[in-house]
Amino acid sequence: MSQSVSETFDVVVVGAGAAGLAAARTLHDAGVRVVVVEARPRIGGRIWTDRSCGPYPIELGAELIHGAQTSTVELAMMAGLTLDEVDRYNGLRWGTPARPLSALPSDDPQRRSIEQSRALWNTLAVRYADHTPDRSLAADLYHLGLDPAGLAIADVVLAQTCCAELESLSCVDLAREQRGDRTGPREFRLRERYDTLLSWLAQGLDVRLGMPVRAIISHDNEVRVEVSATALRARHCIVTVPVAVLAAGLIRFTPPLSASKQAAIAAFRTRPATKHFFWFDAPLWDEGFAYAAHSGLFARWWTPAHPDVRAPLLCCYVTASRAAVLDRLPAEIVRSLGLAELSKLLGRDDVPARCVGFRRYRWATDEYARGGYAHLAPGLAWARPALAAAEGRLHFAGEATAYDSNPQTVHGAIDSGRRAARECLC
Ligand SMILES: Cc1cc2nc3c(=O)[nH]c(=O)nc-3n(C[C@H](O)[C@H](O)[C@H](O)COP(=O)(O)OP(=O)(O)OC[C@H]3O[C@@H](n4cnc5c(N)ncnc54)[C@H](O)[C@@H]3O)c2cc1C
Structure with missing residues (x-):
């Protein structure tokens, strides 16, 4: 495709999620001319804080920081943000069909x-x-x-x-x-919410929003990234889009990616992930309620409005086959089913009548995510380092590539972005 405008950089980063922003930050701070191109009209990718629904911002994507010794904690401290510790397991309440939620004696x-x-x-x-x-x-x-x-x-x-x-x-x-x-085992949430951390990380970076990349063309001495009427040329390109987006063929690579890279991309599975939010006219649970689970469809519930433990809001997070079932149903039906399960869990009949609002976000329907986060089935573990491996001037980052960190997490994505940036600096 011929492009009317062309700009030249040292590195083009595709995707402004945690991996892409961490890569660009590292390069920018090392004096490299770097641009980030992002399909959505916002940064963050699978981190998405929604501040439009009343006094309590909700995290439609990532919410927790898994571990004290993580790059996320390190960045949060540099940004001067507040870490609220969460203890999901010791306070866990478990429900059964015969018994409402209860704390579990040893x-x-x-x-x-x-x-x-x-x-x-x-x-x-x-x-x-x-x-x-x-x-x-x-x-x-x-x-x-x-x-x-x-x-x-x-x-x-x-x-x-x-x-x-x-x-x-x-x-x-x-x-x-x-x-x-x-x-380490400790977990945290950011009091200021995840979007604050990402805005801090993106400060001073050249981030172009609303620009879906359609083609990446590698030559001997440069890479050309094609975005609508513009071609961005650079010595290196870091691709951080979710592996499910690569598998869907949304980006055309010329020459095609190697057979081993294509096999690695095909090896990953990304299943649906959906967050459901229920607002009530008052909290219908006691002060100790923080995290609850059972083996029903709406498997895991928690209070997401930290640090306000008495906010009348619950989040129910559902993934994989549970989410696949619920995602196919109309929102009204899902709302009723969720409230029916919650009634049993809380052991009270007035739960549906006290619900004043409902919202869900289905990541499987999101064009630029195509599900929650990726995993590998038995026999396919080789695919993670293969997905991460550089091919000429192309480098790969993103949570699924985090073979030397924790995949499926924000800090794994950050670590992978930093690793890809180091590859470009060598
Ligand atoms: C519901 C949910 C809950 C989660 N909870 C947690 C949690 O509590 N703790 C935790 O650590 N992790 C959690 N995660 C995982 C975490 O969100 C991800 O691992 C991490 O955010 C992934 O970052 P990334 O940069 O690899 O990918 P992404 O955030 O997906 O970034 C990739 C970017 O590429 C962009 N893009 C895609 N296609 C194109 C294109 N063609 N052109 C240009 N740009 C493109 C996307 O729009 C996106 O912005 C959760 C994820 C989900 C979905």
Whole structure:
């Protein structure tokens, strides 16, 4: 395609999510001429704070910081932001069809299954090396003695978090992640919300919004990134779009990506992820309620309006096959189903009548995300480093490429962006 305008840079970064902004920040601070091109009219990608719905901003995408020793915490401290610690597991309440939500005493069978599945999860790195025959997390947990009831609980507390089913998670890939993991067990939320951190990270960068990249053409001495009527030319290009966007062929590469890169892209699965928000006329739960789960369709609930624990707002986060089911239904039906489950969990009948607002965001319907975050099925762990590998002047970052950090997270995306920036600086 012939382009009427052409601009020249040292590096073009495609995508202004956490990975792209971290890459551009690193390069900019090293004195490199870098531009970021972003399809959406906003920065952040799968980080998206919505401040339009009343006094409590809501996180439609990422919300938590998983670990104290993470690049996200490091940046938040540099930006002077406030970290509110979250303790999701010790305060966890669990519901069953026969019993509304309750805190779990240590001798409770559900508590024992949760502890057992988490303990087995935490030792994956000991049991699986890169060369170990791979199996699914479901097969691993079953083999080590978790019964079907325990597996149903593990599906909620482990696989749902990974935006996958137990059956489709590769133990070798999870073990590789755990082997290098130094982040620690503590979790946080940003009081000022995630968008504040990203705006801080983007300060002074040349970010072009509303510019979907359609083609990337590599030559011997430069890369040309084609965006509507403009061609951006550079020595290097860092591609940070979600792997599901690459798999959908939204960007044409000339020459085509290598066979191993194409195989790696095809190996990843990105399942739906949907956040549902329910507003009430008053909080219908006690002050200790913070994080609750059960093995129903609306599996995980929490209070998202930190630090105000008494705000009358709940978030229900659903992924993988649960989200696939709910995403197909009209919003009104989903609202009713969610409220019916919540009524049982809270053990009160007035929940539907007290609901004054509902909103959901379905990441699977988002053209530039095409789901939540990516995972690898058994036997496909090789694909993560293969996705991350540079090809000539093309470099790849984004959460799915975080083979030496934590994929599926904001800090993993940041780390991958910094890694790709270092590749360009070599
Ligand atoms: C519902 C949900 C909840 C989550 N919760 C957490 C959490 O609590 N904690 C946590 O650490 N992580 C969480 N995550 C994961 C986290 O959000 C991601 O791992 C991280 O934000 C990914 O960053 P990224 O830069 O790799 O990708 P993205 O944020 O997706 O950025 C890629 C960018 O590329 C752009 N793009 C796509 N196609 C094109 C194109 N053709 N041209 C130009 N630009 C393009 C996109 O618009 C996007 O801005 C959550 C994710 C979801 C969806």
